[in-house]
Structures are given as C-alpha cells and as structure tokens.
Amino acid sequence: MATLIEITDPSDPRLADYVRLRETTLRHSLESQHGMFIAEGTKVIERALQAGFRPRSLLLAPRWWDGLSALVEPFDVPVYLMDEHTAERVTGFHVHRGALGSFHRVAPTGLEALLESAAQRLVLVQDIVDHTNLGAIIRCAAGLGWDGVVLSPRAADPLYRRSIKTAMGTVFQLPWARMADDDELALLRREGWVTVALALTEDAVPLASVPPLVAGGKVAIMLGTEGHGLDQNWLAAADIVATIPMQAGVDSLNVSAAAAIACYVLGAGA
Template sequence: MPLIVIDDLSDPRLVDYAHLTDVALKKARGTEHGLYIAESALVLERALRSGHVPRSVLALGNTADEALAVLGAYAADVPVFVGPGEMLADLTGYILHRGLIAAMNRPELPEADALLAGARRIVILENVSDPTNVGAIFRSAGAIGADAILVTPRCSDPFYRRAIRVSMGTALQVPWTRVGDWTETRALLTRHGFHVAALALTRDAVSLRDFDGTRHERLALLLGAEGEGLTSEALAASDTVVQIPMKHGIDSLNVAAASAVAMWALSG
C-alpha cells in the first residue's frame, strides 16, 4: 500500500476528505452506497474486521506506521496520505485528534427479515436524532450483547462520524438496518415472534424490576427521542411499556444512559 506525502491540497485524490459533511459523504460520487469516515486506528481495525472496505487513509506522520500495520493485517491495499496536522486540518475542517481517518465504503444495509432471523434481543431506535446518543447506544448494545438494532427513518445515521466515534467503532460491528412506518415494522416484529417492550413514562408502565424478560424468547427494547419520547404510534405497536425505577424525584435519564440500564436488565 503506497505512502503518499501530501504537497497539494487540491489533489483530486483527497476529495473524500475535503470539508465533506456526513450527508455529502453519504452521496459521494463513484460509490455504490456512499462513504463514511472511520476515525482512529482502533475504529479502522474494527471496520476492517467487520468486512468494510476502505478507499484510502489520511494520517499524521507519527501515525502512518500504525495505519500501515492495521491495513496490512487485513490485506487492504489502499493509499495512505500523510501530512502535518495543520495541513490536514485545513483539508478536513477539523483537527485529527486521533491521528488518522479513513474514507470507508458504506456497506449495503441488510434486509430486516434477514437481520432478525437469528436474533433474540434487539433494540429499536425511534427518531433518536442526536448522533452522540446513537453512538452511545450502539456501544452499550455491543457491550451487553444486543443481536441487532433497527432504526426508524428520522433516526440519526449510525454511520455518521460522531456516532461512530462515540461508539468506539461498535456501530460498525452491531448489525443494523432501517425500517419503515409502524404498521410495517409491527408486522415485521410479529412475523419474527418479538415481544416489544417500550421504555416510556406512562401510567400503565411496568417497573423493570417486575418485568421478566426471560419469559420472552425474543425481545425488542424500544427507545424514543430525547425530550419527545416515543410517538403514540410506537406505543400502540408495543406489547408492554416499562420504566426504570428512580429515586430523589428524578423521573428520567438521558436516552443513552437509560438504554444501557434497560438493555442490561432485559439481556436475559
């Protein structure tokens, strides 16, 4: 894999890194499904381990050897562009705090039926718009052992740079896909035998202490957006509403924190 020292920021080979937003990367020309950015050697390694394909790597001089080692371990023969920090910040629009980034080809998302075929514990994210929360939820899902994640159309993209960074690359490892409206999604979940437990503050909510997730061979934890919570359509599609028992007059947690508590409680 060639090591290329950058001497001209207008080099067309650097276009993947030139101040592109997540939305622009998703629509990148010359790709089948767009691009995403993997930030750090750890995230790059996790992306490669998951079978994702890089286009190139952009690295500071002191991390070039690390980039070459990671790529070499997976026989990924792509160019590694190297330059000083100030130059790379001018190119990308941000400082490379973790030493390197990689332009990765987005994989094709799996069909929902195929994704759920062998799953026992899944998470559904409805309209979670903050990529930081999405990334944190994916990290918890990876650590606790969720088999898959479904995201609704208005949910932030798990392959956005911030979501991947916060997830420490687990957004590239935990299988996920997008689903449609609730009529379609409820039919999908019923078809695969999932009991849907929605995390929400409603009058009929059951404490997680009293809800026995082990009674259900297949269980889906449904989480809503920060502030707004779950829509009425989502609640109507649920089988049980659960809540985390709390003290000191506190009635809610950040959705990322709440997801970790609920996933652990329902992990079975």
C-alpha cells in the same frame, strides 16, 4: 498494495473525502453520493478493516502508519501522510490522534433478514437524530451482548463519523437494519418478539419487574427521542411499557443511559 503519498497542500483534490467534516449537511450529501463513510482514530480504523470494510483511502499523521500497515497493505489504496496542522485545515477540526479513513459502505441488513437470524435481543430506535446518542446506544447494545439495532426511517445514520466514533467502531460488528416504514413493527409480533417500550406513561411498570415476563423469549427494547419519547403508534405496538424509577425530582435519563440500563436488566441471563 497501499501507496504512501506525502501531501502538504490542504487544497489537494485527492483529499476530497476528508473536506469540512464538521458540516453535517454537506457530509451527508457527499457520503451518500459516493457511498462512503469516515472512520476517525486508529482503533476505529482497525475495527473497520477487521470487520471487512474496504478502504478508499487513509489520511494519517506519519507516526500512525507502522501500527496500521499490516492491516492496510493488502489493499490497493492511497495513504495520505501529512502533519496534524495540515489535516486540521482540510477537515475543519483537530483530528483525533491524527488518523482518518475513508471506507466504502455496504448495503445494511434488511429487517426481515435480521429477524430471521439467530437474534434474540434487539434494540429498536425511533427517530433519534442525535449521532452521539445513537453511537452510545449501539455501543451499549454491543457491549452488553445484544444482537442488533433496528432504526426507524428518520433515525440518524449509524455510519456518520460522530456515531462511529461514539460507538468506538462497534457499529461495524453489530448488525443493524433500517425500517422502510413504521408498519414493519408488525413483523416483530408475527415473528414472536416481545416488545418493551421505555416510556413515562401511567400504565408503565418498573423495568425491574419485566425480566420474568420476557424470560425465554425474543425481546426488543423500544427507545424514543428525549424530547417527545415514543409516538402513539410505537406505544400501541408495544407489549409492555416500562419505566426506570427516578429520584430527586429527575423525570428521566439521557436515552443512551436508559438504553444501557435496559440492556443490562433485560439481557441478564438471556
């Protein structure tokens, strides 16, 4: 059963999970060490709980307890209640809607397991380190009916607070896997996947021409960083290189916008 605890001192050691949330390096170290992540906002907390993630604690403005109590009560966890000004002194920023949750991480799905599932549509992400972009890509994939996201070894953490917030908690429901190394791209070809790389190369075909080429098969979109795009190893592993035609002198879109268009075009009728 959850225990409600009122706290007025921002230096209370029981709040360690929530300290200095804006400091990315510190948070990565802390969250990795303790196997936890932070969910921000009541809707995101609800989705984490509904997806089966086990809470370590919650930090709430009192007005949010009634709305979350039914989901939280079954767990033996502390619920720290404090005003939003005190919460800001703990975290280092204005807490969105005065609600944070600390949750235990679980081991991510392995790439082989994801490929062996019933998945037919995947988004592959190479070295995208911006957490906001990654969260937006995950939200696009989930919202447009894709089956999962595969991350390169150096890509951002989907369970970092900013990724979760931008994804609106869809990272809890969409399976994702992190590759051990780039050699694992070969698994897709062995399992019969058609890989479509989005890139500005001379041999790229318009994205709109691709659906007939992949109809009825298992398809994976490959996305690279905005600065450098996909590297030569990933491009060489692609079956098709496609581009979204631009106008008005614009050469490309933000990677999350490109992901949304590609997921829509290649997912229609799948």
